[in-house]
Each structure stands twice: as C-alpha cells, then as structure tokens.
Amino acid sequence: MMEEEEQVEGWIEEEESAKEMLERVLRTRPFLLVPPLHRIPLRLGNVVEVVGPSPSAKTQILIQAAVSCILPKEWNGVNYGGLEHLVIFFDLDCRFDILRLSQSLKRRILEANGLRANPNSDEGDADAFNCNPKKETQVEQDKELFAACMRRFLYVRCYDSSEFLAALKTLHYQHQKQRDTHGVDVDLLMIDSIGAFYWIDRASTSLAVMSNDRKSRSFQSVVESIVQEIRKLLLMHPMLVLATKAASLGDKYSINEAKRNSRKWSSENVLDLRTVKSGPQTLPYREYMPSIWQSFVTHRVLIRASDEDSKHHNCPTYLSEWLLPSLDLQDKFIVTDAGVYTIS
Known part of the structure; x- marks a missing residue:
C-alpha cells in the first residue's frame, strides 16, 4: 500500500518549475530570423542549407542571423529584439571577416537606441559608439552590451575535413562548458561553406588509391562522419543548423x-x-555533396544576385527562392551592416 502511495505521489509531483516549463516551451517555438529565412517557420533541429554562387551574400545572411541571436531581447529598458543565446560559427573557407560582425552588431545597437552610425567614421574602431552625441554613461553601457554579445559568438576556423570532424566531436563538451559560463544554450550552429574541402578531399582520395593507402578516407565517408556527429549533437543539444554552400x-x-x-x-x-x-x-x-548530406538537409533556399543591373540605396540586390520546401515566390532583398531588408 505504501509503495502504491509513493508511486502516485511521484507521478503527481512536479518535475519542473513553471519558469522551466515556459523556457522549454518557448525554445520549441519557430525562429523569427532575418530575410530571406523568414518565409519558413524554422525550429531547433532543422538543418537549413543556403545555396548560391559567390558572391551572393550568403555569409552576410549568417552574420545578420547571428547578430539577432546574440543580442538580448531587452537590456536596460531598450528593446533589441534578440534571442540572447549562443552561436557557434564554423569558418571552413577561412574568409570570415570578424569586423563585419562587429560593424553589424554596433549598428544594430545604435539603431535600437534611436541613433545612426556616422558613415564617415571608422566602424572597425573600438570607439565607434562615440560617433553619436550621447552621455558617457550611455556610451559605456553600449560598449558593455557589445562585449557581452561578442562573448556569445563562438568562432571556430578549420583548415581541412579532419579538423572540422575533430571539432565536431568536441562540441558536446564545449556546449556544456559555454552553457555553464554564460547560463544560456547554443541556439544556432553555423557552417560557412560546407563544401569548402570538396576538391581537396577528392584529390586526397585519388592519391590514396594510386598509392594503395587504405588508411585514407573517401569524401563520401568523411561527409557521413560529419553528418553522424551533427546528428548526435542535435539529439543531446537541439539547435538550428545553418549551412552555406557555393553553387555554380x-x-x-x-x-x-x-x-x-x-x-x-x-x-x-x-x-x-x-x-x-x-x-x-x-x-x-x-x-x-553526397546524398547523405542532401537527405540530412531539411530546408534549402537558393540565393543569387539579381539579374537586373540595379542597386537599391547603393546596395546590390539579391533574389531568394525556397527549394525545400518549394515555394512559388521570390524575395528581393538587400544586405547592409544594419540588417537584411526585403524590397519586394
């Protein structure tokens, strides 16, 4: 009888607080990302491939999505509209410019405060916030917010598939460590140029066949291992994966x-x-990319420069089209340091 009562009490006993329940429910809601990723409700666990020729603003779209993630929703009474979560960014083609992220973040902070950055100022300078007439305390608060946001951006550069695979194997430990440090989870896993090592890996496979080196792994097996590691990571730590891929x-x-x-x-x-x-x-x-990667992708959007030789406010225009799922519409947009804006 006592055992039955204990079982009933254990069943009705709360397993989480109301705050924990709300945090869990809110984290399963769709992401509201920047255009052109705004057309589809994206959730934790989705794998989105942004495909397009170079240049087509693919990395800039990742930067704007990262800024929206690392910014807080509200800070010191100012609404920034961010998620205040961590971002892990894998730079596989080694061309990521951290100054672009810094500039975009500073512009978003200034615009949220109702100010505009001075276009003639050196935006890469640490004192870029001083370009607007504000009280010294406000400037220091902006710098403090900027530093806190940048700490939530975790950057990893890889020079070959082996380094990329090794880094993925350590992400579970890194995720736990960063969550304990910052008190928030990783919401976005970004992979810039997933096919960066395609030709290197194919050449290595061919050389291994010629030299009868059985220890060398094929490009297919490398991608299978990469997908397997990301799958295991998503099972333990659900997050949204955004990967860019160059296309001809x-x-x-x-x-x-x-x-x-x-x-x-x-x-x-x-x-x-x-x-x-x-x-x-x-x-x-x-x-x-091998079929194992193609089947792993849940969403795919094509980005390309507009065929029209025109600019909008001195910014080149781009077109986006959802391939997976297929949507019978196109978005025309521009990308600036202040954000991504649709124009049609």
Whole structure:
C-alpha cells in the first residue's frame, strides 16, 4: 500500500518549475530570423542549407542571423529584439571577416537606441559608439552590451575535413562548458561553406588509391562522419543548423543540354545536376555533396544576385527562392551592416 502511495505521489509531483516549463516551451517555438529565412517557420533541429554562387551574400545572411541571436531581447529598458543565446560559427573557407560582425552588431545597437552610425567614421574602431552625441554613461553601457554579445559568438576556423570532424566531436563538451559560463544554450550552429574541402578531399582520395593507402578516407565517408556527429549533437543539444554552400549557376544550358550533362555527371558519379525554376528561365546548379548530406538537409533556399543591373540605396540586390520546401515566390532583398531588408 505504501509503495502504491509513493508511486502516485511521484507521478503527481512536479518535475519542473513553471519558469522551466515556459523556457522549454518557448525554445520549441519557430525562429523569427532575418530575410530571406523568414518565409519558413524554422525550429531547433532543422538543418537549413543556403545555396548560391559567390558572391551572393550568403555569409552576410549568417552574420545578420547571428547578430539577432546574440543580442538580448531587452537590456536596460531598450528593446533589441534578440534571442540572447549562443552561436557557434564554423569558418571552413577561412574568409570570415570578424569586423563585419562587429560593424553589424554596433549598428544594430545604435539603431535600437534611436541613433545612426556616422558613415564617415571608422566602424572597425573600438570607439565607434562615440560617433553619436550621447552621455558617457550611455556610451559605456553600449560598449558593455557589445562585449557581452561578442562573448556569445563562438568562432571556430578549420583548415581541412579532419579538423572540422575533430571539432565536431568536441562540441558536446564545449556546449556544456559555454552553457555553464554564460547560463544560456547554443541556439544556432553555423557552417560557412560546407563544401569548402570538396576538391581537396577528392584529390586526397585519388592519391590514396594510386598509392594503395587504405588508411585514407573517401569524401563520401568523411561527409557521413560529419553528418553522424551533427546528428548526435542535435539529439543531446537541439539547435538550428545553418549551412552555406557555393553553387555554380548558369542559364546558358538548354533543357536538352542539361539532361545530357545530368546523365553524364551521374554516370561518372561526380556531380548531379539540379534544375531550379526562376521565372521563365531554368537555372541548373551542380550538386556535389553526397546524398547523405542532401537527405540530412531539411530546408534549402537558393540565393543569387539579381539579374537586373540595379542597386537599391547603393546596395546590390539579391533574389531568394525556397527549394525545400518549394515555394512559388521570390524575395528581393538587400544586405547592409544594419540588417537584411526585403524590397519586394
């Protein structure tokens, strides 16, 4: 009888506080990210691939999404509209400019305070907040907020697939360590240029075959290991994965040529040809990532520069189109240090 009572009491006993319940429920709500990622409700556990030729503002979109994540929702009575969570950023092509992140973050802080940065000032300078007439205490508060936000941005640079895979294996420990330090979880895992090591890995595989080196791993097996490590990480620590991928676009192929090239590449097991409808044109792009990665991706958006030779407020315009899931619409947008803005 006593055992039954204990079981009933254990069943009705609360397992979490109301605060913990709200935090858990709110973390499962869709992300409200910057354009062009705003069209689809994205949740923790989703893997979003931002694909497009270079340059097409893919990294800049990641920067703006990162700024929105590391900024607080509210601080000292000012609404910044951020998530106040950690971001892990993997730089695989080693071209990430931390000054761009710094500039964007400073602009967002200034604009939230109702101020505008001086376009003639050196925005990379540590005293960029002084370009506006504010009280000294306000300037110090802005600098304090800036430093706190930058500490929530965790940057990792990898020079080859082995380093990338090794870094992924340590993410569980790093996540626990950073969560204990900052008191918040990692919400965004960003991978800039997921295919950066494609040709290096393929060349290494070919050289290994010629030298009968059985210890060398193929590109397929490397990507399988990468996907496996990310899957294990998402099971233990749900987060949204944003990965950019360079793609070769072109509109000079006819449909018949595209089909012939598709059969040719498939028979050689080198590249697959995907066709992307864009208005009256058909834009083919070559898919070079293995099928294990393609099936791992839950959402895919194509980004490219606008065909029109025009600028909006001296900024180049870009077009976005959702491929997975497929949406019959396009967004035209611009990217500045202050954010991403749709213009149609």
